[in-house]
Amino acid sequence: MNILVVDDNKAVQDMLCELISSQGHNVDKAINGLDALGKVQQGNYHLFVIDHLMPLMNGLQLTKNIKNNPALAGAKVIFMTTQGMESIKGLAEFSLFDKAIDKPIDTEQFIAVLSELTATNYECDTLQVIG
Template sequence: MNILVVDDNKAVQERLAALIISQGHNVDLAINGLDALGKAQQGNYQLFVIDHLMPLMNGVQLTKNLKADESSSLVPVIFMTTQGKRTLKDIAEYSLFDKVIDKPINEADFITLLSEVIKAYPANSATEVLEANK
Protein backbone atom coordinates (compact mmCIF):
# COMPACT_ATOMS: atom_id res chain seq x y z
CA MET A 1 0.00 0.00 0.00
CA ASN A 2 1.24 3.50 -0.84
CA ILE A 3 0.73 5.94 2.02
CA LEU A 4 1.28 9.71 2.12
CA VAL A 5 2.14 11.16 5.54
CA VAL A 6 1.57 14.91 5.89
CA ASP A 7 3.06 16.63 8.93
CA ASP A 8 5.15 19.76 9.39
CA ASN A 9 7.23 18.10 12.14
CA LYS A 10 10.14 16.16 10.64
CA ALA A 11 10.52 13.95 13.73
CA VAL A 12 6.85 12.91 13.53
CA GLN A 13 7.22 12.23 9.80
CA GLU A 14 10.23 9.99 10.37
CA ARG A 15 8.60 8.12 13.26
CA LEU A 16 5.42 7.43 11.29
CA ALA A 17 7.40 6.48 8.19
CA ALA A 18 9.35 3.90 10.20
CA LEU A 19 6.12 2.44 11.63
CA ILE A 20 4.47 2.26 8.21
CA ILE A 21 7.52 0.67 6.59
CA SER A 22 7.70 -1.86 9.45
CA GLN A 23 4.19 -2.97 8.46
CA GLY A 24 5.29 -3.60 4.87
CA HIS A 25 3.94 -0.46 3.21
CA ASN A 26 5.48 2.29 1.07
CA VAL A 27 5.51 5.83 2.39
CA ASP A 28 6.02 9.32 0.99
CA LEU A 29 6.29 12.44 3.12
CA ALA A 30 4.86 15.94 2.69
CA ILE A 31 5.75 18.92 4.89
CA ASN A 32 2.42 20.79 4.56
CA GLY A 33 -0.93 20.75 2.80
CA LEU A 34 0.29 22.42 -0.39
CA ASP A 35 3.16 19.95 -0.71
CA ALA A 36 0.70 17.10 -0.11
CA LEU A 37 -1.72 18.30 -2.80
CA GLY A 38 1.05 18.29 -5.38
CA LYS A 39 2.17 14.80 -4.38
CA ALA A 40 -1.40 13.49 -4.30
CA GLN A 41 -2.00 14.71 -7.85
CA GLN A 42 1.15 12.95 -9.08
CA GLY A 43 1.03 9.83 -6.91
CA ASN A 44 -1.14 6.80 -6.46
CA TYR A 45 -1.93 6.66 -2.74
CA GLN A 46 -4.25 4.29 -0.95
CA LEU A 47 -4.12 6.15 2.38
CA PHE A 48 -3.44 9.66 3.64
CA VAL A 49 -2.18 10.31 7.18
CA ILE A 50 -2.73 14.02 7.78
CA ASP A 51 -1.80 16.36 10.63
CA HIS A 52 -4.37 18.91 11.76
CA LEU A 53 -2.38 22.09 12.35
CA MET A 54 0.18 22.97 9.66
CA PRO A 55 1.36 26.16 7.94
CA LEU A 56 0.14 27.23 4.48
CA MET A 57 -2.79 24.79 4.45
CA ASN A 58 -4.12 23.01 7.52
CA GLY A 59 -5.21 19.38 7.57
CA VAL A 60 -8.93 20.15 7.40
CA GLN A 61 -8.51 22.25 4.25
CA LEU A 62 -6.19 19.64 2.73
CA THR A 63 -8.72 16.88 3.40
CA LYS A 64 -11.51 18.96 1.84
CA ASN A 65 -9.38 19.46 -1.28
CA LEU A 66 -8.48 15.77 -1.51
CA LYS A 67 -12.11 14.70 -1.09
CA ALA A 68 -13.18 17.17 -3.80
CA ASP A 69 -10.77 15.63 -6.32
CA GLU A 70 -12.16 12.55 -8.09
CA SER A 71 -8.77 10.82 -8.12
CA SER A 72 -8.42 10.99 -4.32
CA SER A 73 -12.01 11.35 -3.09
CA LEU A 74 -12.30 7.71 -1.98
CA VAL A 75 -8.85 7.45 -0.39
CA PRO A 76 -9.21 7.04 3.39
CA VAL A 77 -7.78 9.63 5.78
CA ILE A 78 -6.25 9.08 9.20
CA PHE A 79 -6.36 12.52 10.81
CA MET A 80 -3.90 13.42 13.59
CA THR A 81 -4.62 16.18 16.09
CA THR A 82 -3.22 17.75 19.24
CA GLN A 83 -6.63 19.35 19.82
CA GLY A 84 -8.23 16.15 21.06
CA LYS A 85 -10.76 13.97 19.26
CA ARG A 86 -13.63 15.34 21.35
CA THR A 87 -12.89 18.92 20.33
CA LEU A 88 -12.49 17.90 16.70
CA LYS A 89 -15.90 16.18 16.65
CA ASP A 90 -17.48 19.63 16.93
CA ILE A 91 -16.27 20.77 13.52
CA ALA A 92 -18.50 20.30 10.50
CA GLU A 93 -15.78 18.54 8.51
CA TYR A 94 -15.34 15.71 11.03
CA SER A 95 -17.14 13.27 8.73
CA LEU A 96 -14.38 13.70 6.13
CA PHE A 97 -11.97 11.74 8.32
CA ASP A 98 -12.07 7.95 8.34
CA LYS A 99 -10.14 7.72 11.61
CA VAL A 100 -8.85 10.29 14.08
CA ILE A 101 -5.90 9.80 16.40
CA ASP A 102 -4.60 12.07 19.14
CA LYS A 103 -1.05 13.38 19.13
CA PRO A 104 1.43 12.63 20.49
CA ILE A 105 1.04 9.36 18.61
CA ASN A 106 1.10 6.13 20.57
CA GLU A 107 2.89 3.67 18.28
CA ALA A 108 0.76 0.63 19.20
CA ASP A 109 -2.45 2.63 18.71
CA PHE A 110 -1.24 3.90 15.34
CA ILE A 111 -0.39 0.40 14.10
CA THR A 112 -3.81 -0.85 15.23
CA LEU A 113 -5.54 2.06 13.48
CA LEU A 114 -3.48 1.49 10.34
CA SER A 115 -4.51 -2.18 10.28
CA GLU A 116 -8.18 -1.27 10.78
CA VAL A 117 -8.14 1.18 7.87
CA ILE A 118 -6.34 -1.27 5.58
CA LYS A 119 -8.91 -3.98 6.36
CA ALA A 120 -11.81 -1.56 5.84
CA TYR A 121 -10.44 -0.29 2.51
CA PRO A 122 -8.86 -3.29 0.78
CA ALA A 123 -8.97 -1.83 -2.75
CA ASN A 124 -5.54 -1.18 -4.21
CA SER A 125 -6.44 2.39 -5.10
CA ALA A 126 -9.30 4.83 -5.32
CA THR A 127 -9.01 4.55 -9.09
CA GLU A 128 -9.80 0.84 -8.90
CA VAL A 129 -12.80 1.57 -6.70
CA LEU A 130 -14.02 4.17 -9.19
CA GLU A 131 -13.52 1.77 -12.11
CA ALA A 132 -15.37 -1.01 -10.27
CA ASN A 133 -18.33 1.29 -9.64
CA LYS A 134 -18.76 2.29 -13.31
Protein backbone atom coordinates in the same frame (compact mmCIF):
# COMPACT_ATOMS: atom_id res chain seq x y z
CA MET B 1 -0.37 0.22 -0.35
CA ASN B 2 0.82 3.77 -1.09
CA ILE B 3 0.55 6.07 1.92
CA LEU B 4 1.32 9.79 2.28
CA VAL B 5 2.26 11.17 5.71
CA VAL B 6 1.65 14.91 6.05
CA ASP B 7 3.10 16.57 9.17
CA ASP B 8 5.22 19.67 9.74
CA ASN B 9 7.05 18.00 12.67
CA LYS B 10 10.00 16.12 11.16
CA ALA B 11 10.42 13.79 14.16
CA VAL B 12 6.76 12.69 14.00
CA GLN B 13 6.93 12.44 10.22
CA ASP B 14 10.06 10.25 10.32
CA MET B 15 8.66 8.01 13.07
CA LEU B 16 5.40 7.43 11.20
CA CYS B 17 7.18 6.79 7.90
CA GLU B 18 9.44 4.22 9.55
CA LEU B 19 6.50 2.56 11.30
CA ILE B 20 4.38 2.42 8.13
CA SER B 21 7.20 1.16 5.90
CA SER B 22 8.05 -1.53 8.48
CA GLN B 23 4.54 -2.87 7.87
CA GLY B 24 5.28 -3.33 4.16
CA HIS B 25 3.73 -0.19 2.72
CA ASN B 26 5.20 2.39 0.37
CA VAL B 27 5.34 5.72 2.16
CA ASP B 28 6.04 9.27 1.09
CA LYS B 29 6.03 12.40 3.22
CA ALA B 30 4.96 16.02 2.86
CA ILE B 31 5.77 18.93 5.18
CA ASN B 32 2.37 20.69 4.89
CA GLY B 33 -0.91 20.57 3.00
CA LEU B 34 0.35 22.54 0.02
CA ASP B 35 3.34 20.20 -0.37
CA ALA B 36 0.95 17.25 -0.06
CA LEU B 37 -1.37 18.56 -2.79
CA GLY B 38 1.54 18.63 -5.22
CA LYS B 39 2.42 15.04 -4.34
CA VAL B 40 -1.22 13.96 -4.62
CA GLN B 41 -1.26 15.13 -8.25
CA GLN B 42 1.87 13.08 -9.00
CA GLY B 43 1.19 9.95 -6.94
CA ASN B 44 -1.35 7.21 -6.48
CA TYR B 45 -2.11 7.20 -2.76
CA HIS B 46 -4.59 4.93 -0.98
CA LEU B 47 -4.25 6.36 2.52
CA PHE B 48 -3.31 9.73 3.98
CA VAL B 49 -2.02 10.38 7.50
CA ILE B 50 -2.69 14.08 8.02
CA ASP B 51 -1.74 16.44 10.84
CA HIS B 52 -4.32 19.03 11.90
CA LEU B 53 -2.35 22.25 12.36
CA MET B 54 0.30 23.05 9.73
CA PRO B 55 1.52 26.18 7.94
CA LEU B 56 0.43 27.17 4.39
CA MET B 57 -2.46 24.67 4.26
CA ASN B 58 -3.78 22.93 7.34
CA GLY B 59 -5.07 19.38 7.59
CA LEU B 60 -8.73 20.36 7.29
CA GLN B 61 -8.17 22.18 4.01
CA LEU B 62 -6.06 19.31 2.67
CA THR B 63 -8.65 16.70 3.65
CA LYS B 64 -11.40 18.66 1.87
CA ASN B 65 -9.25 18.85 -1.27
CA ILE B 66 -8.54 15.11 -1.18
CA LYS B 67 -12.16 14.09 -0.55
CA ASN B 68 -13.41 16.41 -3.33
CA ASN B 69 -11.08 14.75 -5.86
CA PRO B 70 -13.02 12.02 -7.73
CA ALA B 71 -9.77 10.15 -8.44
CA LEU B 72 -9.28 9.73 -4.66
CA ALA B 73 -12.84 8.68 -3.83
CA GLY B 74 -11.66 5.45 -2.18
CA ALA B 75 -8.71 6.98 -0.31
CA LYS B 76 -8.77 6.83 3.49
CA VAL B 77 -7.71 9.60 5.90
CA ILE B 78 -6.21 9.22 9.36
CA PHE B 79 -6.43 12.67 10.95
CA MET B 80 -4.05 13.54 13.80
CA THR B 81 -4.58 16.37 16.28
CA THR B 82 -3.01 17.92 19.37
CA GLN B 83 -6.26 19.79 20.05
CA GLY B 84 -8.10 16.84 21.61
CA MET B 85 -10.83 14.67 20.15
CA GLU B 86 -13.68 16.71 21.63
CA SER B 87 -12.53 19.87 19.86
CA ILE B 88 -12.47 18.24 16.41
CA LYS B 89 -15.66 16.18 16.77
CA GLY B 90 -17.62 19.42 16.41
CA LEU B 91 -15.96 20.36 13.12
CA ALA B 92 -18.07 20.26 9.96
CA GLU B 93 -15.23 18.32 8.31
CA PHE B 94 -15.15 15.58 10.96
CA SER B 95 -17.17 13.20 8.78
CA LEU B 96 -14.43 13.37 6.12
CA PHE B 97 -11.98 11.54 8.39
CA ASP B 98 -11.97 7.75 8.34
CA LYS B 99 -10.20 7.78 11.71
CA ALA B 100 -9.02 10.53 14.04
CA ILE B 101 -6.29 10.08 16.63
CA ASP B 102 -4.70 12.23 19.30
CA LYS B 103 -1.10 13.34 19.34
CA PRO B 104 1.29 12.43 20.76
CA ILE B 105 0.96 9.26 18.72
CA ASP B 106 0.62 5.99 20.60
CA THR B 107 2.28 3.47 18.25
CA GLU B 108 0.07 0.58 19.36
CA GLN B 109 -3.07 2.61 18.65
CA PHE B 110 -1.65 3.77 15.32
CA ILE B 111 -0.87 0.20 14.26
CA ALA B 112 -4.45 -0.83 15.18
CA VAL B 113 -5.91 2.03 13.11
CA LEU B 114 -3.57 1.28 10.19
CA SER B 115 -4.54 -2.39 10.36
CA GLU B 116 -8.23 -1.54 10.34
CA LEU B 117 -8.02 0.84 7.38
CA THR B 118 -5.75 -1.38 5.30
CA ALA B 119 -7.58 -4.60 6.24
CA THR B 120 -4.38 -6.27 7.42
CA ASN B 121 -3.15 -7.38 10.80
CA TYR B 122 0.12 -6.05 12.11
CA GLU B 123 2.13 -6.64 15.21
CA CYS B 124 3.71 -3.83 17.13
CA ASP B 125 7.09 -4.81 18.57
CA THR B 126 7.49 -1.66 20.61
CA LEU B 127 5.03 0.27 22.70
CA GLN B 128 5.88 3.92 22.89
CA VAL B 129 4.33 7.34 22.68
CA ILE B 130 5.86 9.70 20.13
CA GLY B 131 4.96 13.33 19.71
